[in-house]
Amino acid sequence: MSHQEQQQVPRLKGDKFKVVIVGAGLGGLATAMAMAYAGYEVIVYEKIRKFLRLGDSLGVGENALRLLTRWGCRDKLVAIGNKSPIMSIRRWDTGEIIANQRLMDMAGYIGHRGDYHQAFFDRVEELGVPIHMGTPVVAYNEDDPSVTLADGTVVHADIIIGADGIKSQCRELVLGYEDKPLSSGYACYRAYCEGSRIRQDPHSKVLVERDAMNIWIGKDLHIVQNTCKDGEEFNWIITHLDTEDIDENWQQPGKVEDAVALVKDWDPTIVNAMALTPSCLDWKIVYRQPLPTWVSKSGKICLIGDSAHPHLPTSAQGASQATEDGACLAICLELAGKGNVRLATLTYERLRYARVLKTQKTGEDTRRRWHTALRDLDAGKAVDPESVKMQNDWVYALDAEADTRARFHAASEQIKKELAENGDKPVLPASLLGDDRYEIPTISPERRDEIAAIVEEHVKDMEKVLPLYRGVVRDGNGEITGRVGIPVAASA
Ligand SMILES: Cc1cc2nc3c(=O)[nH]c(=O)nc-3n(C[C@H](O)[C@H](O)[C@H](O)COP(=O)(O)OP(=O)(O)OC[C@H]3O[C@@H](n4cnc5c(N)ncnc54)[C@H](O)[C@@H]3O)c2cc1C
Helix, strand or coil: CCCCCCCCCCCCCCCCCEEEEECCCHHHHHHHHHHHHCCCEEEEECCCCCCCCCCCEEEECHHHHHHHHHCCCHHHHHHHCCCCCEEEEEECCCCCEEEEEEHHHHHCEEEEHHHHHHHHHHHHHHCCCCEECCCCEEEEECCCCEEEECCCCEEECCEEEECCCCCCCHHHHHHCCCCCCEEEEEEEEEEEEEHHHHCCCCCCHHHHCCCCEEEEEECCEEEEEEEECCCCEEEEEEEEECCCCCCCCCCCEECHHHHHHHCCCCCHHHHHHHHCCCCEEEEEEEECCCCCCCECCCCCEEECHHHCCCCCHHHCCHHHHHHHHHHHHHHHHHHHCCCCHHHHHHHHHHHHHHHHHHHHHHHHHHHHHHHHCHHHHHCCCCCCHHHHCCCCHHHHCCCHHHHHHHHHHHHHHHHHHHHHHCCCCCCCHHHHCCHHHHCCCCCCHHHHHHHHHHHHHHHHHHHHHCCCCCCEEECCCCCEEEECCEEHHHHC
């Protein structure tokens, strides 16, 4: 990471704020860390009794890692992530590399979601924050801010934070209506398995010889392949046009053969690996319109993370934006002061809203570019490598804590003025945004060259140890005669 951050010492617990967090996903736990470091009394309720190692690959971007470093869990998180310095974006059929990109610029530290979740969980416990597992929140009261637990216990707090994920119940309270998901037109098959399975295939074993990340792009489809633990664990995700109406569920089983059938004529290096995985999940990618607000009428209940703004996997920012939310909200509470929770939550929303719309949009933008890039090739034109790269460099630059401190005063004064002018009714954040609300900041040519030079160095270094897999070579009948630069016999 560009700025070397130091772990900070949590402040002494004071009686400043009592904070209830509903949901102990990555967002709720990151927020618990932020609140504990700010010196607030925090309590977390989670409906699941015991977390299993669920999910597969997830990115923790440098923007989130900067905050998590201050909150004391950098080393554990960095140790979990994929160690490859680069990722390769490839043609669907030959696997030929179209572009190499720094892995960090793509998605940050990519590791198993379950491992990251455990590391967050451990840190929150170390900080002395109680996490009540198997304790669903069943009702909210926003006037006398409190939650009701399944056994009827009512817990009061200064602020209630709904970190309860994509199917958030808290969101309904905040909005006053049920926000139904819309079909995005896409779904993913996702699988995770031991790398030793993949070593059985002579074509695919190159993918687990060391940590690697590759993306194969084709018409309306892409496959992401990731490893962890130096190739001991292997993961693939195929994003495809969605024809079935399956539930929005991270645990819906799918059929590996259905996933393989979608890509049977693709590069066998990845297709054979997919066929060797024992099971997969079928995850429908739903779309939600940006919410009009993340803050309840009284301002004492607010949303963070997926309950406020789910991200597409191609943005690689879901967990990172939830972490930024926690950091921003903790500082808004501090700067607004006790008795001003509503001003704090409205300012948090104002400071975060525009940025989050853009990070959400990066996911759609990347997917569109990957799924259409090869049209140029089919039309006889070369593909510009820059056109298929993820463009997350701008996202990583933000220090959400420093940014909140810098912008809080102006934003909160503006909100006070609006409340006074509008009969205490807040102005909705979306109504303040211009036509460029989704415009993704571009990377400067200088920075692009700088990054390209770093990538080239990484490729050279990697090749000293093991040649980079560059794609397959086929004869006139479509039969594979070798890999680019490596005859089949030598690679088998
Ligand atoms: C099982 C699972 C697997 C995932 N796998 C991946 C993956 O492989 N890759 C990826 O990029 N992203 C994955 N995600 C999503 C990713 O974790 C989130 O996008 C991101 O971390 C932000 O999380 P969040 O904390 O806002 O929401 P979530 O991670 O969804 O956490 C919400 C938490 O709130 C709890 N909760 C809900 N309602 C209540 C209630 N009434 N009372 C108490 N607790 C409640 C839920 O049990 C859950 O633990 C997964 C999410 C889940 C839940």
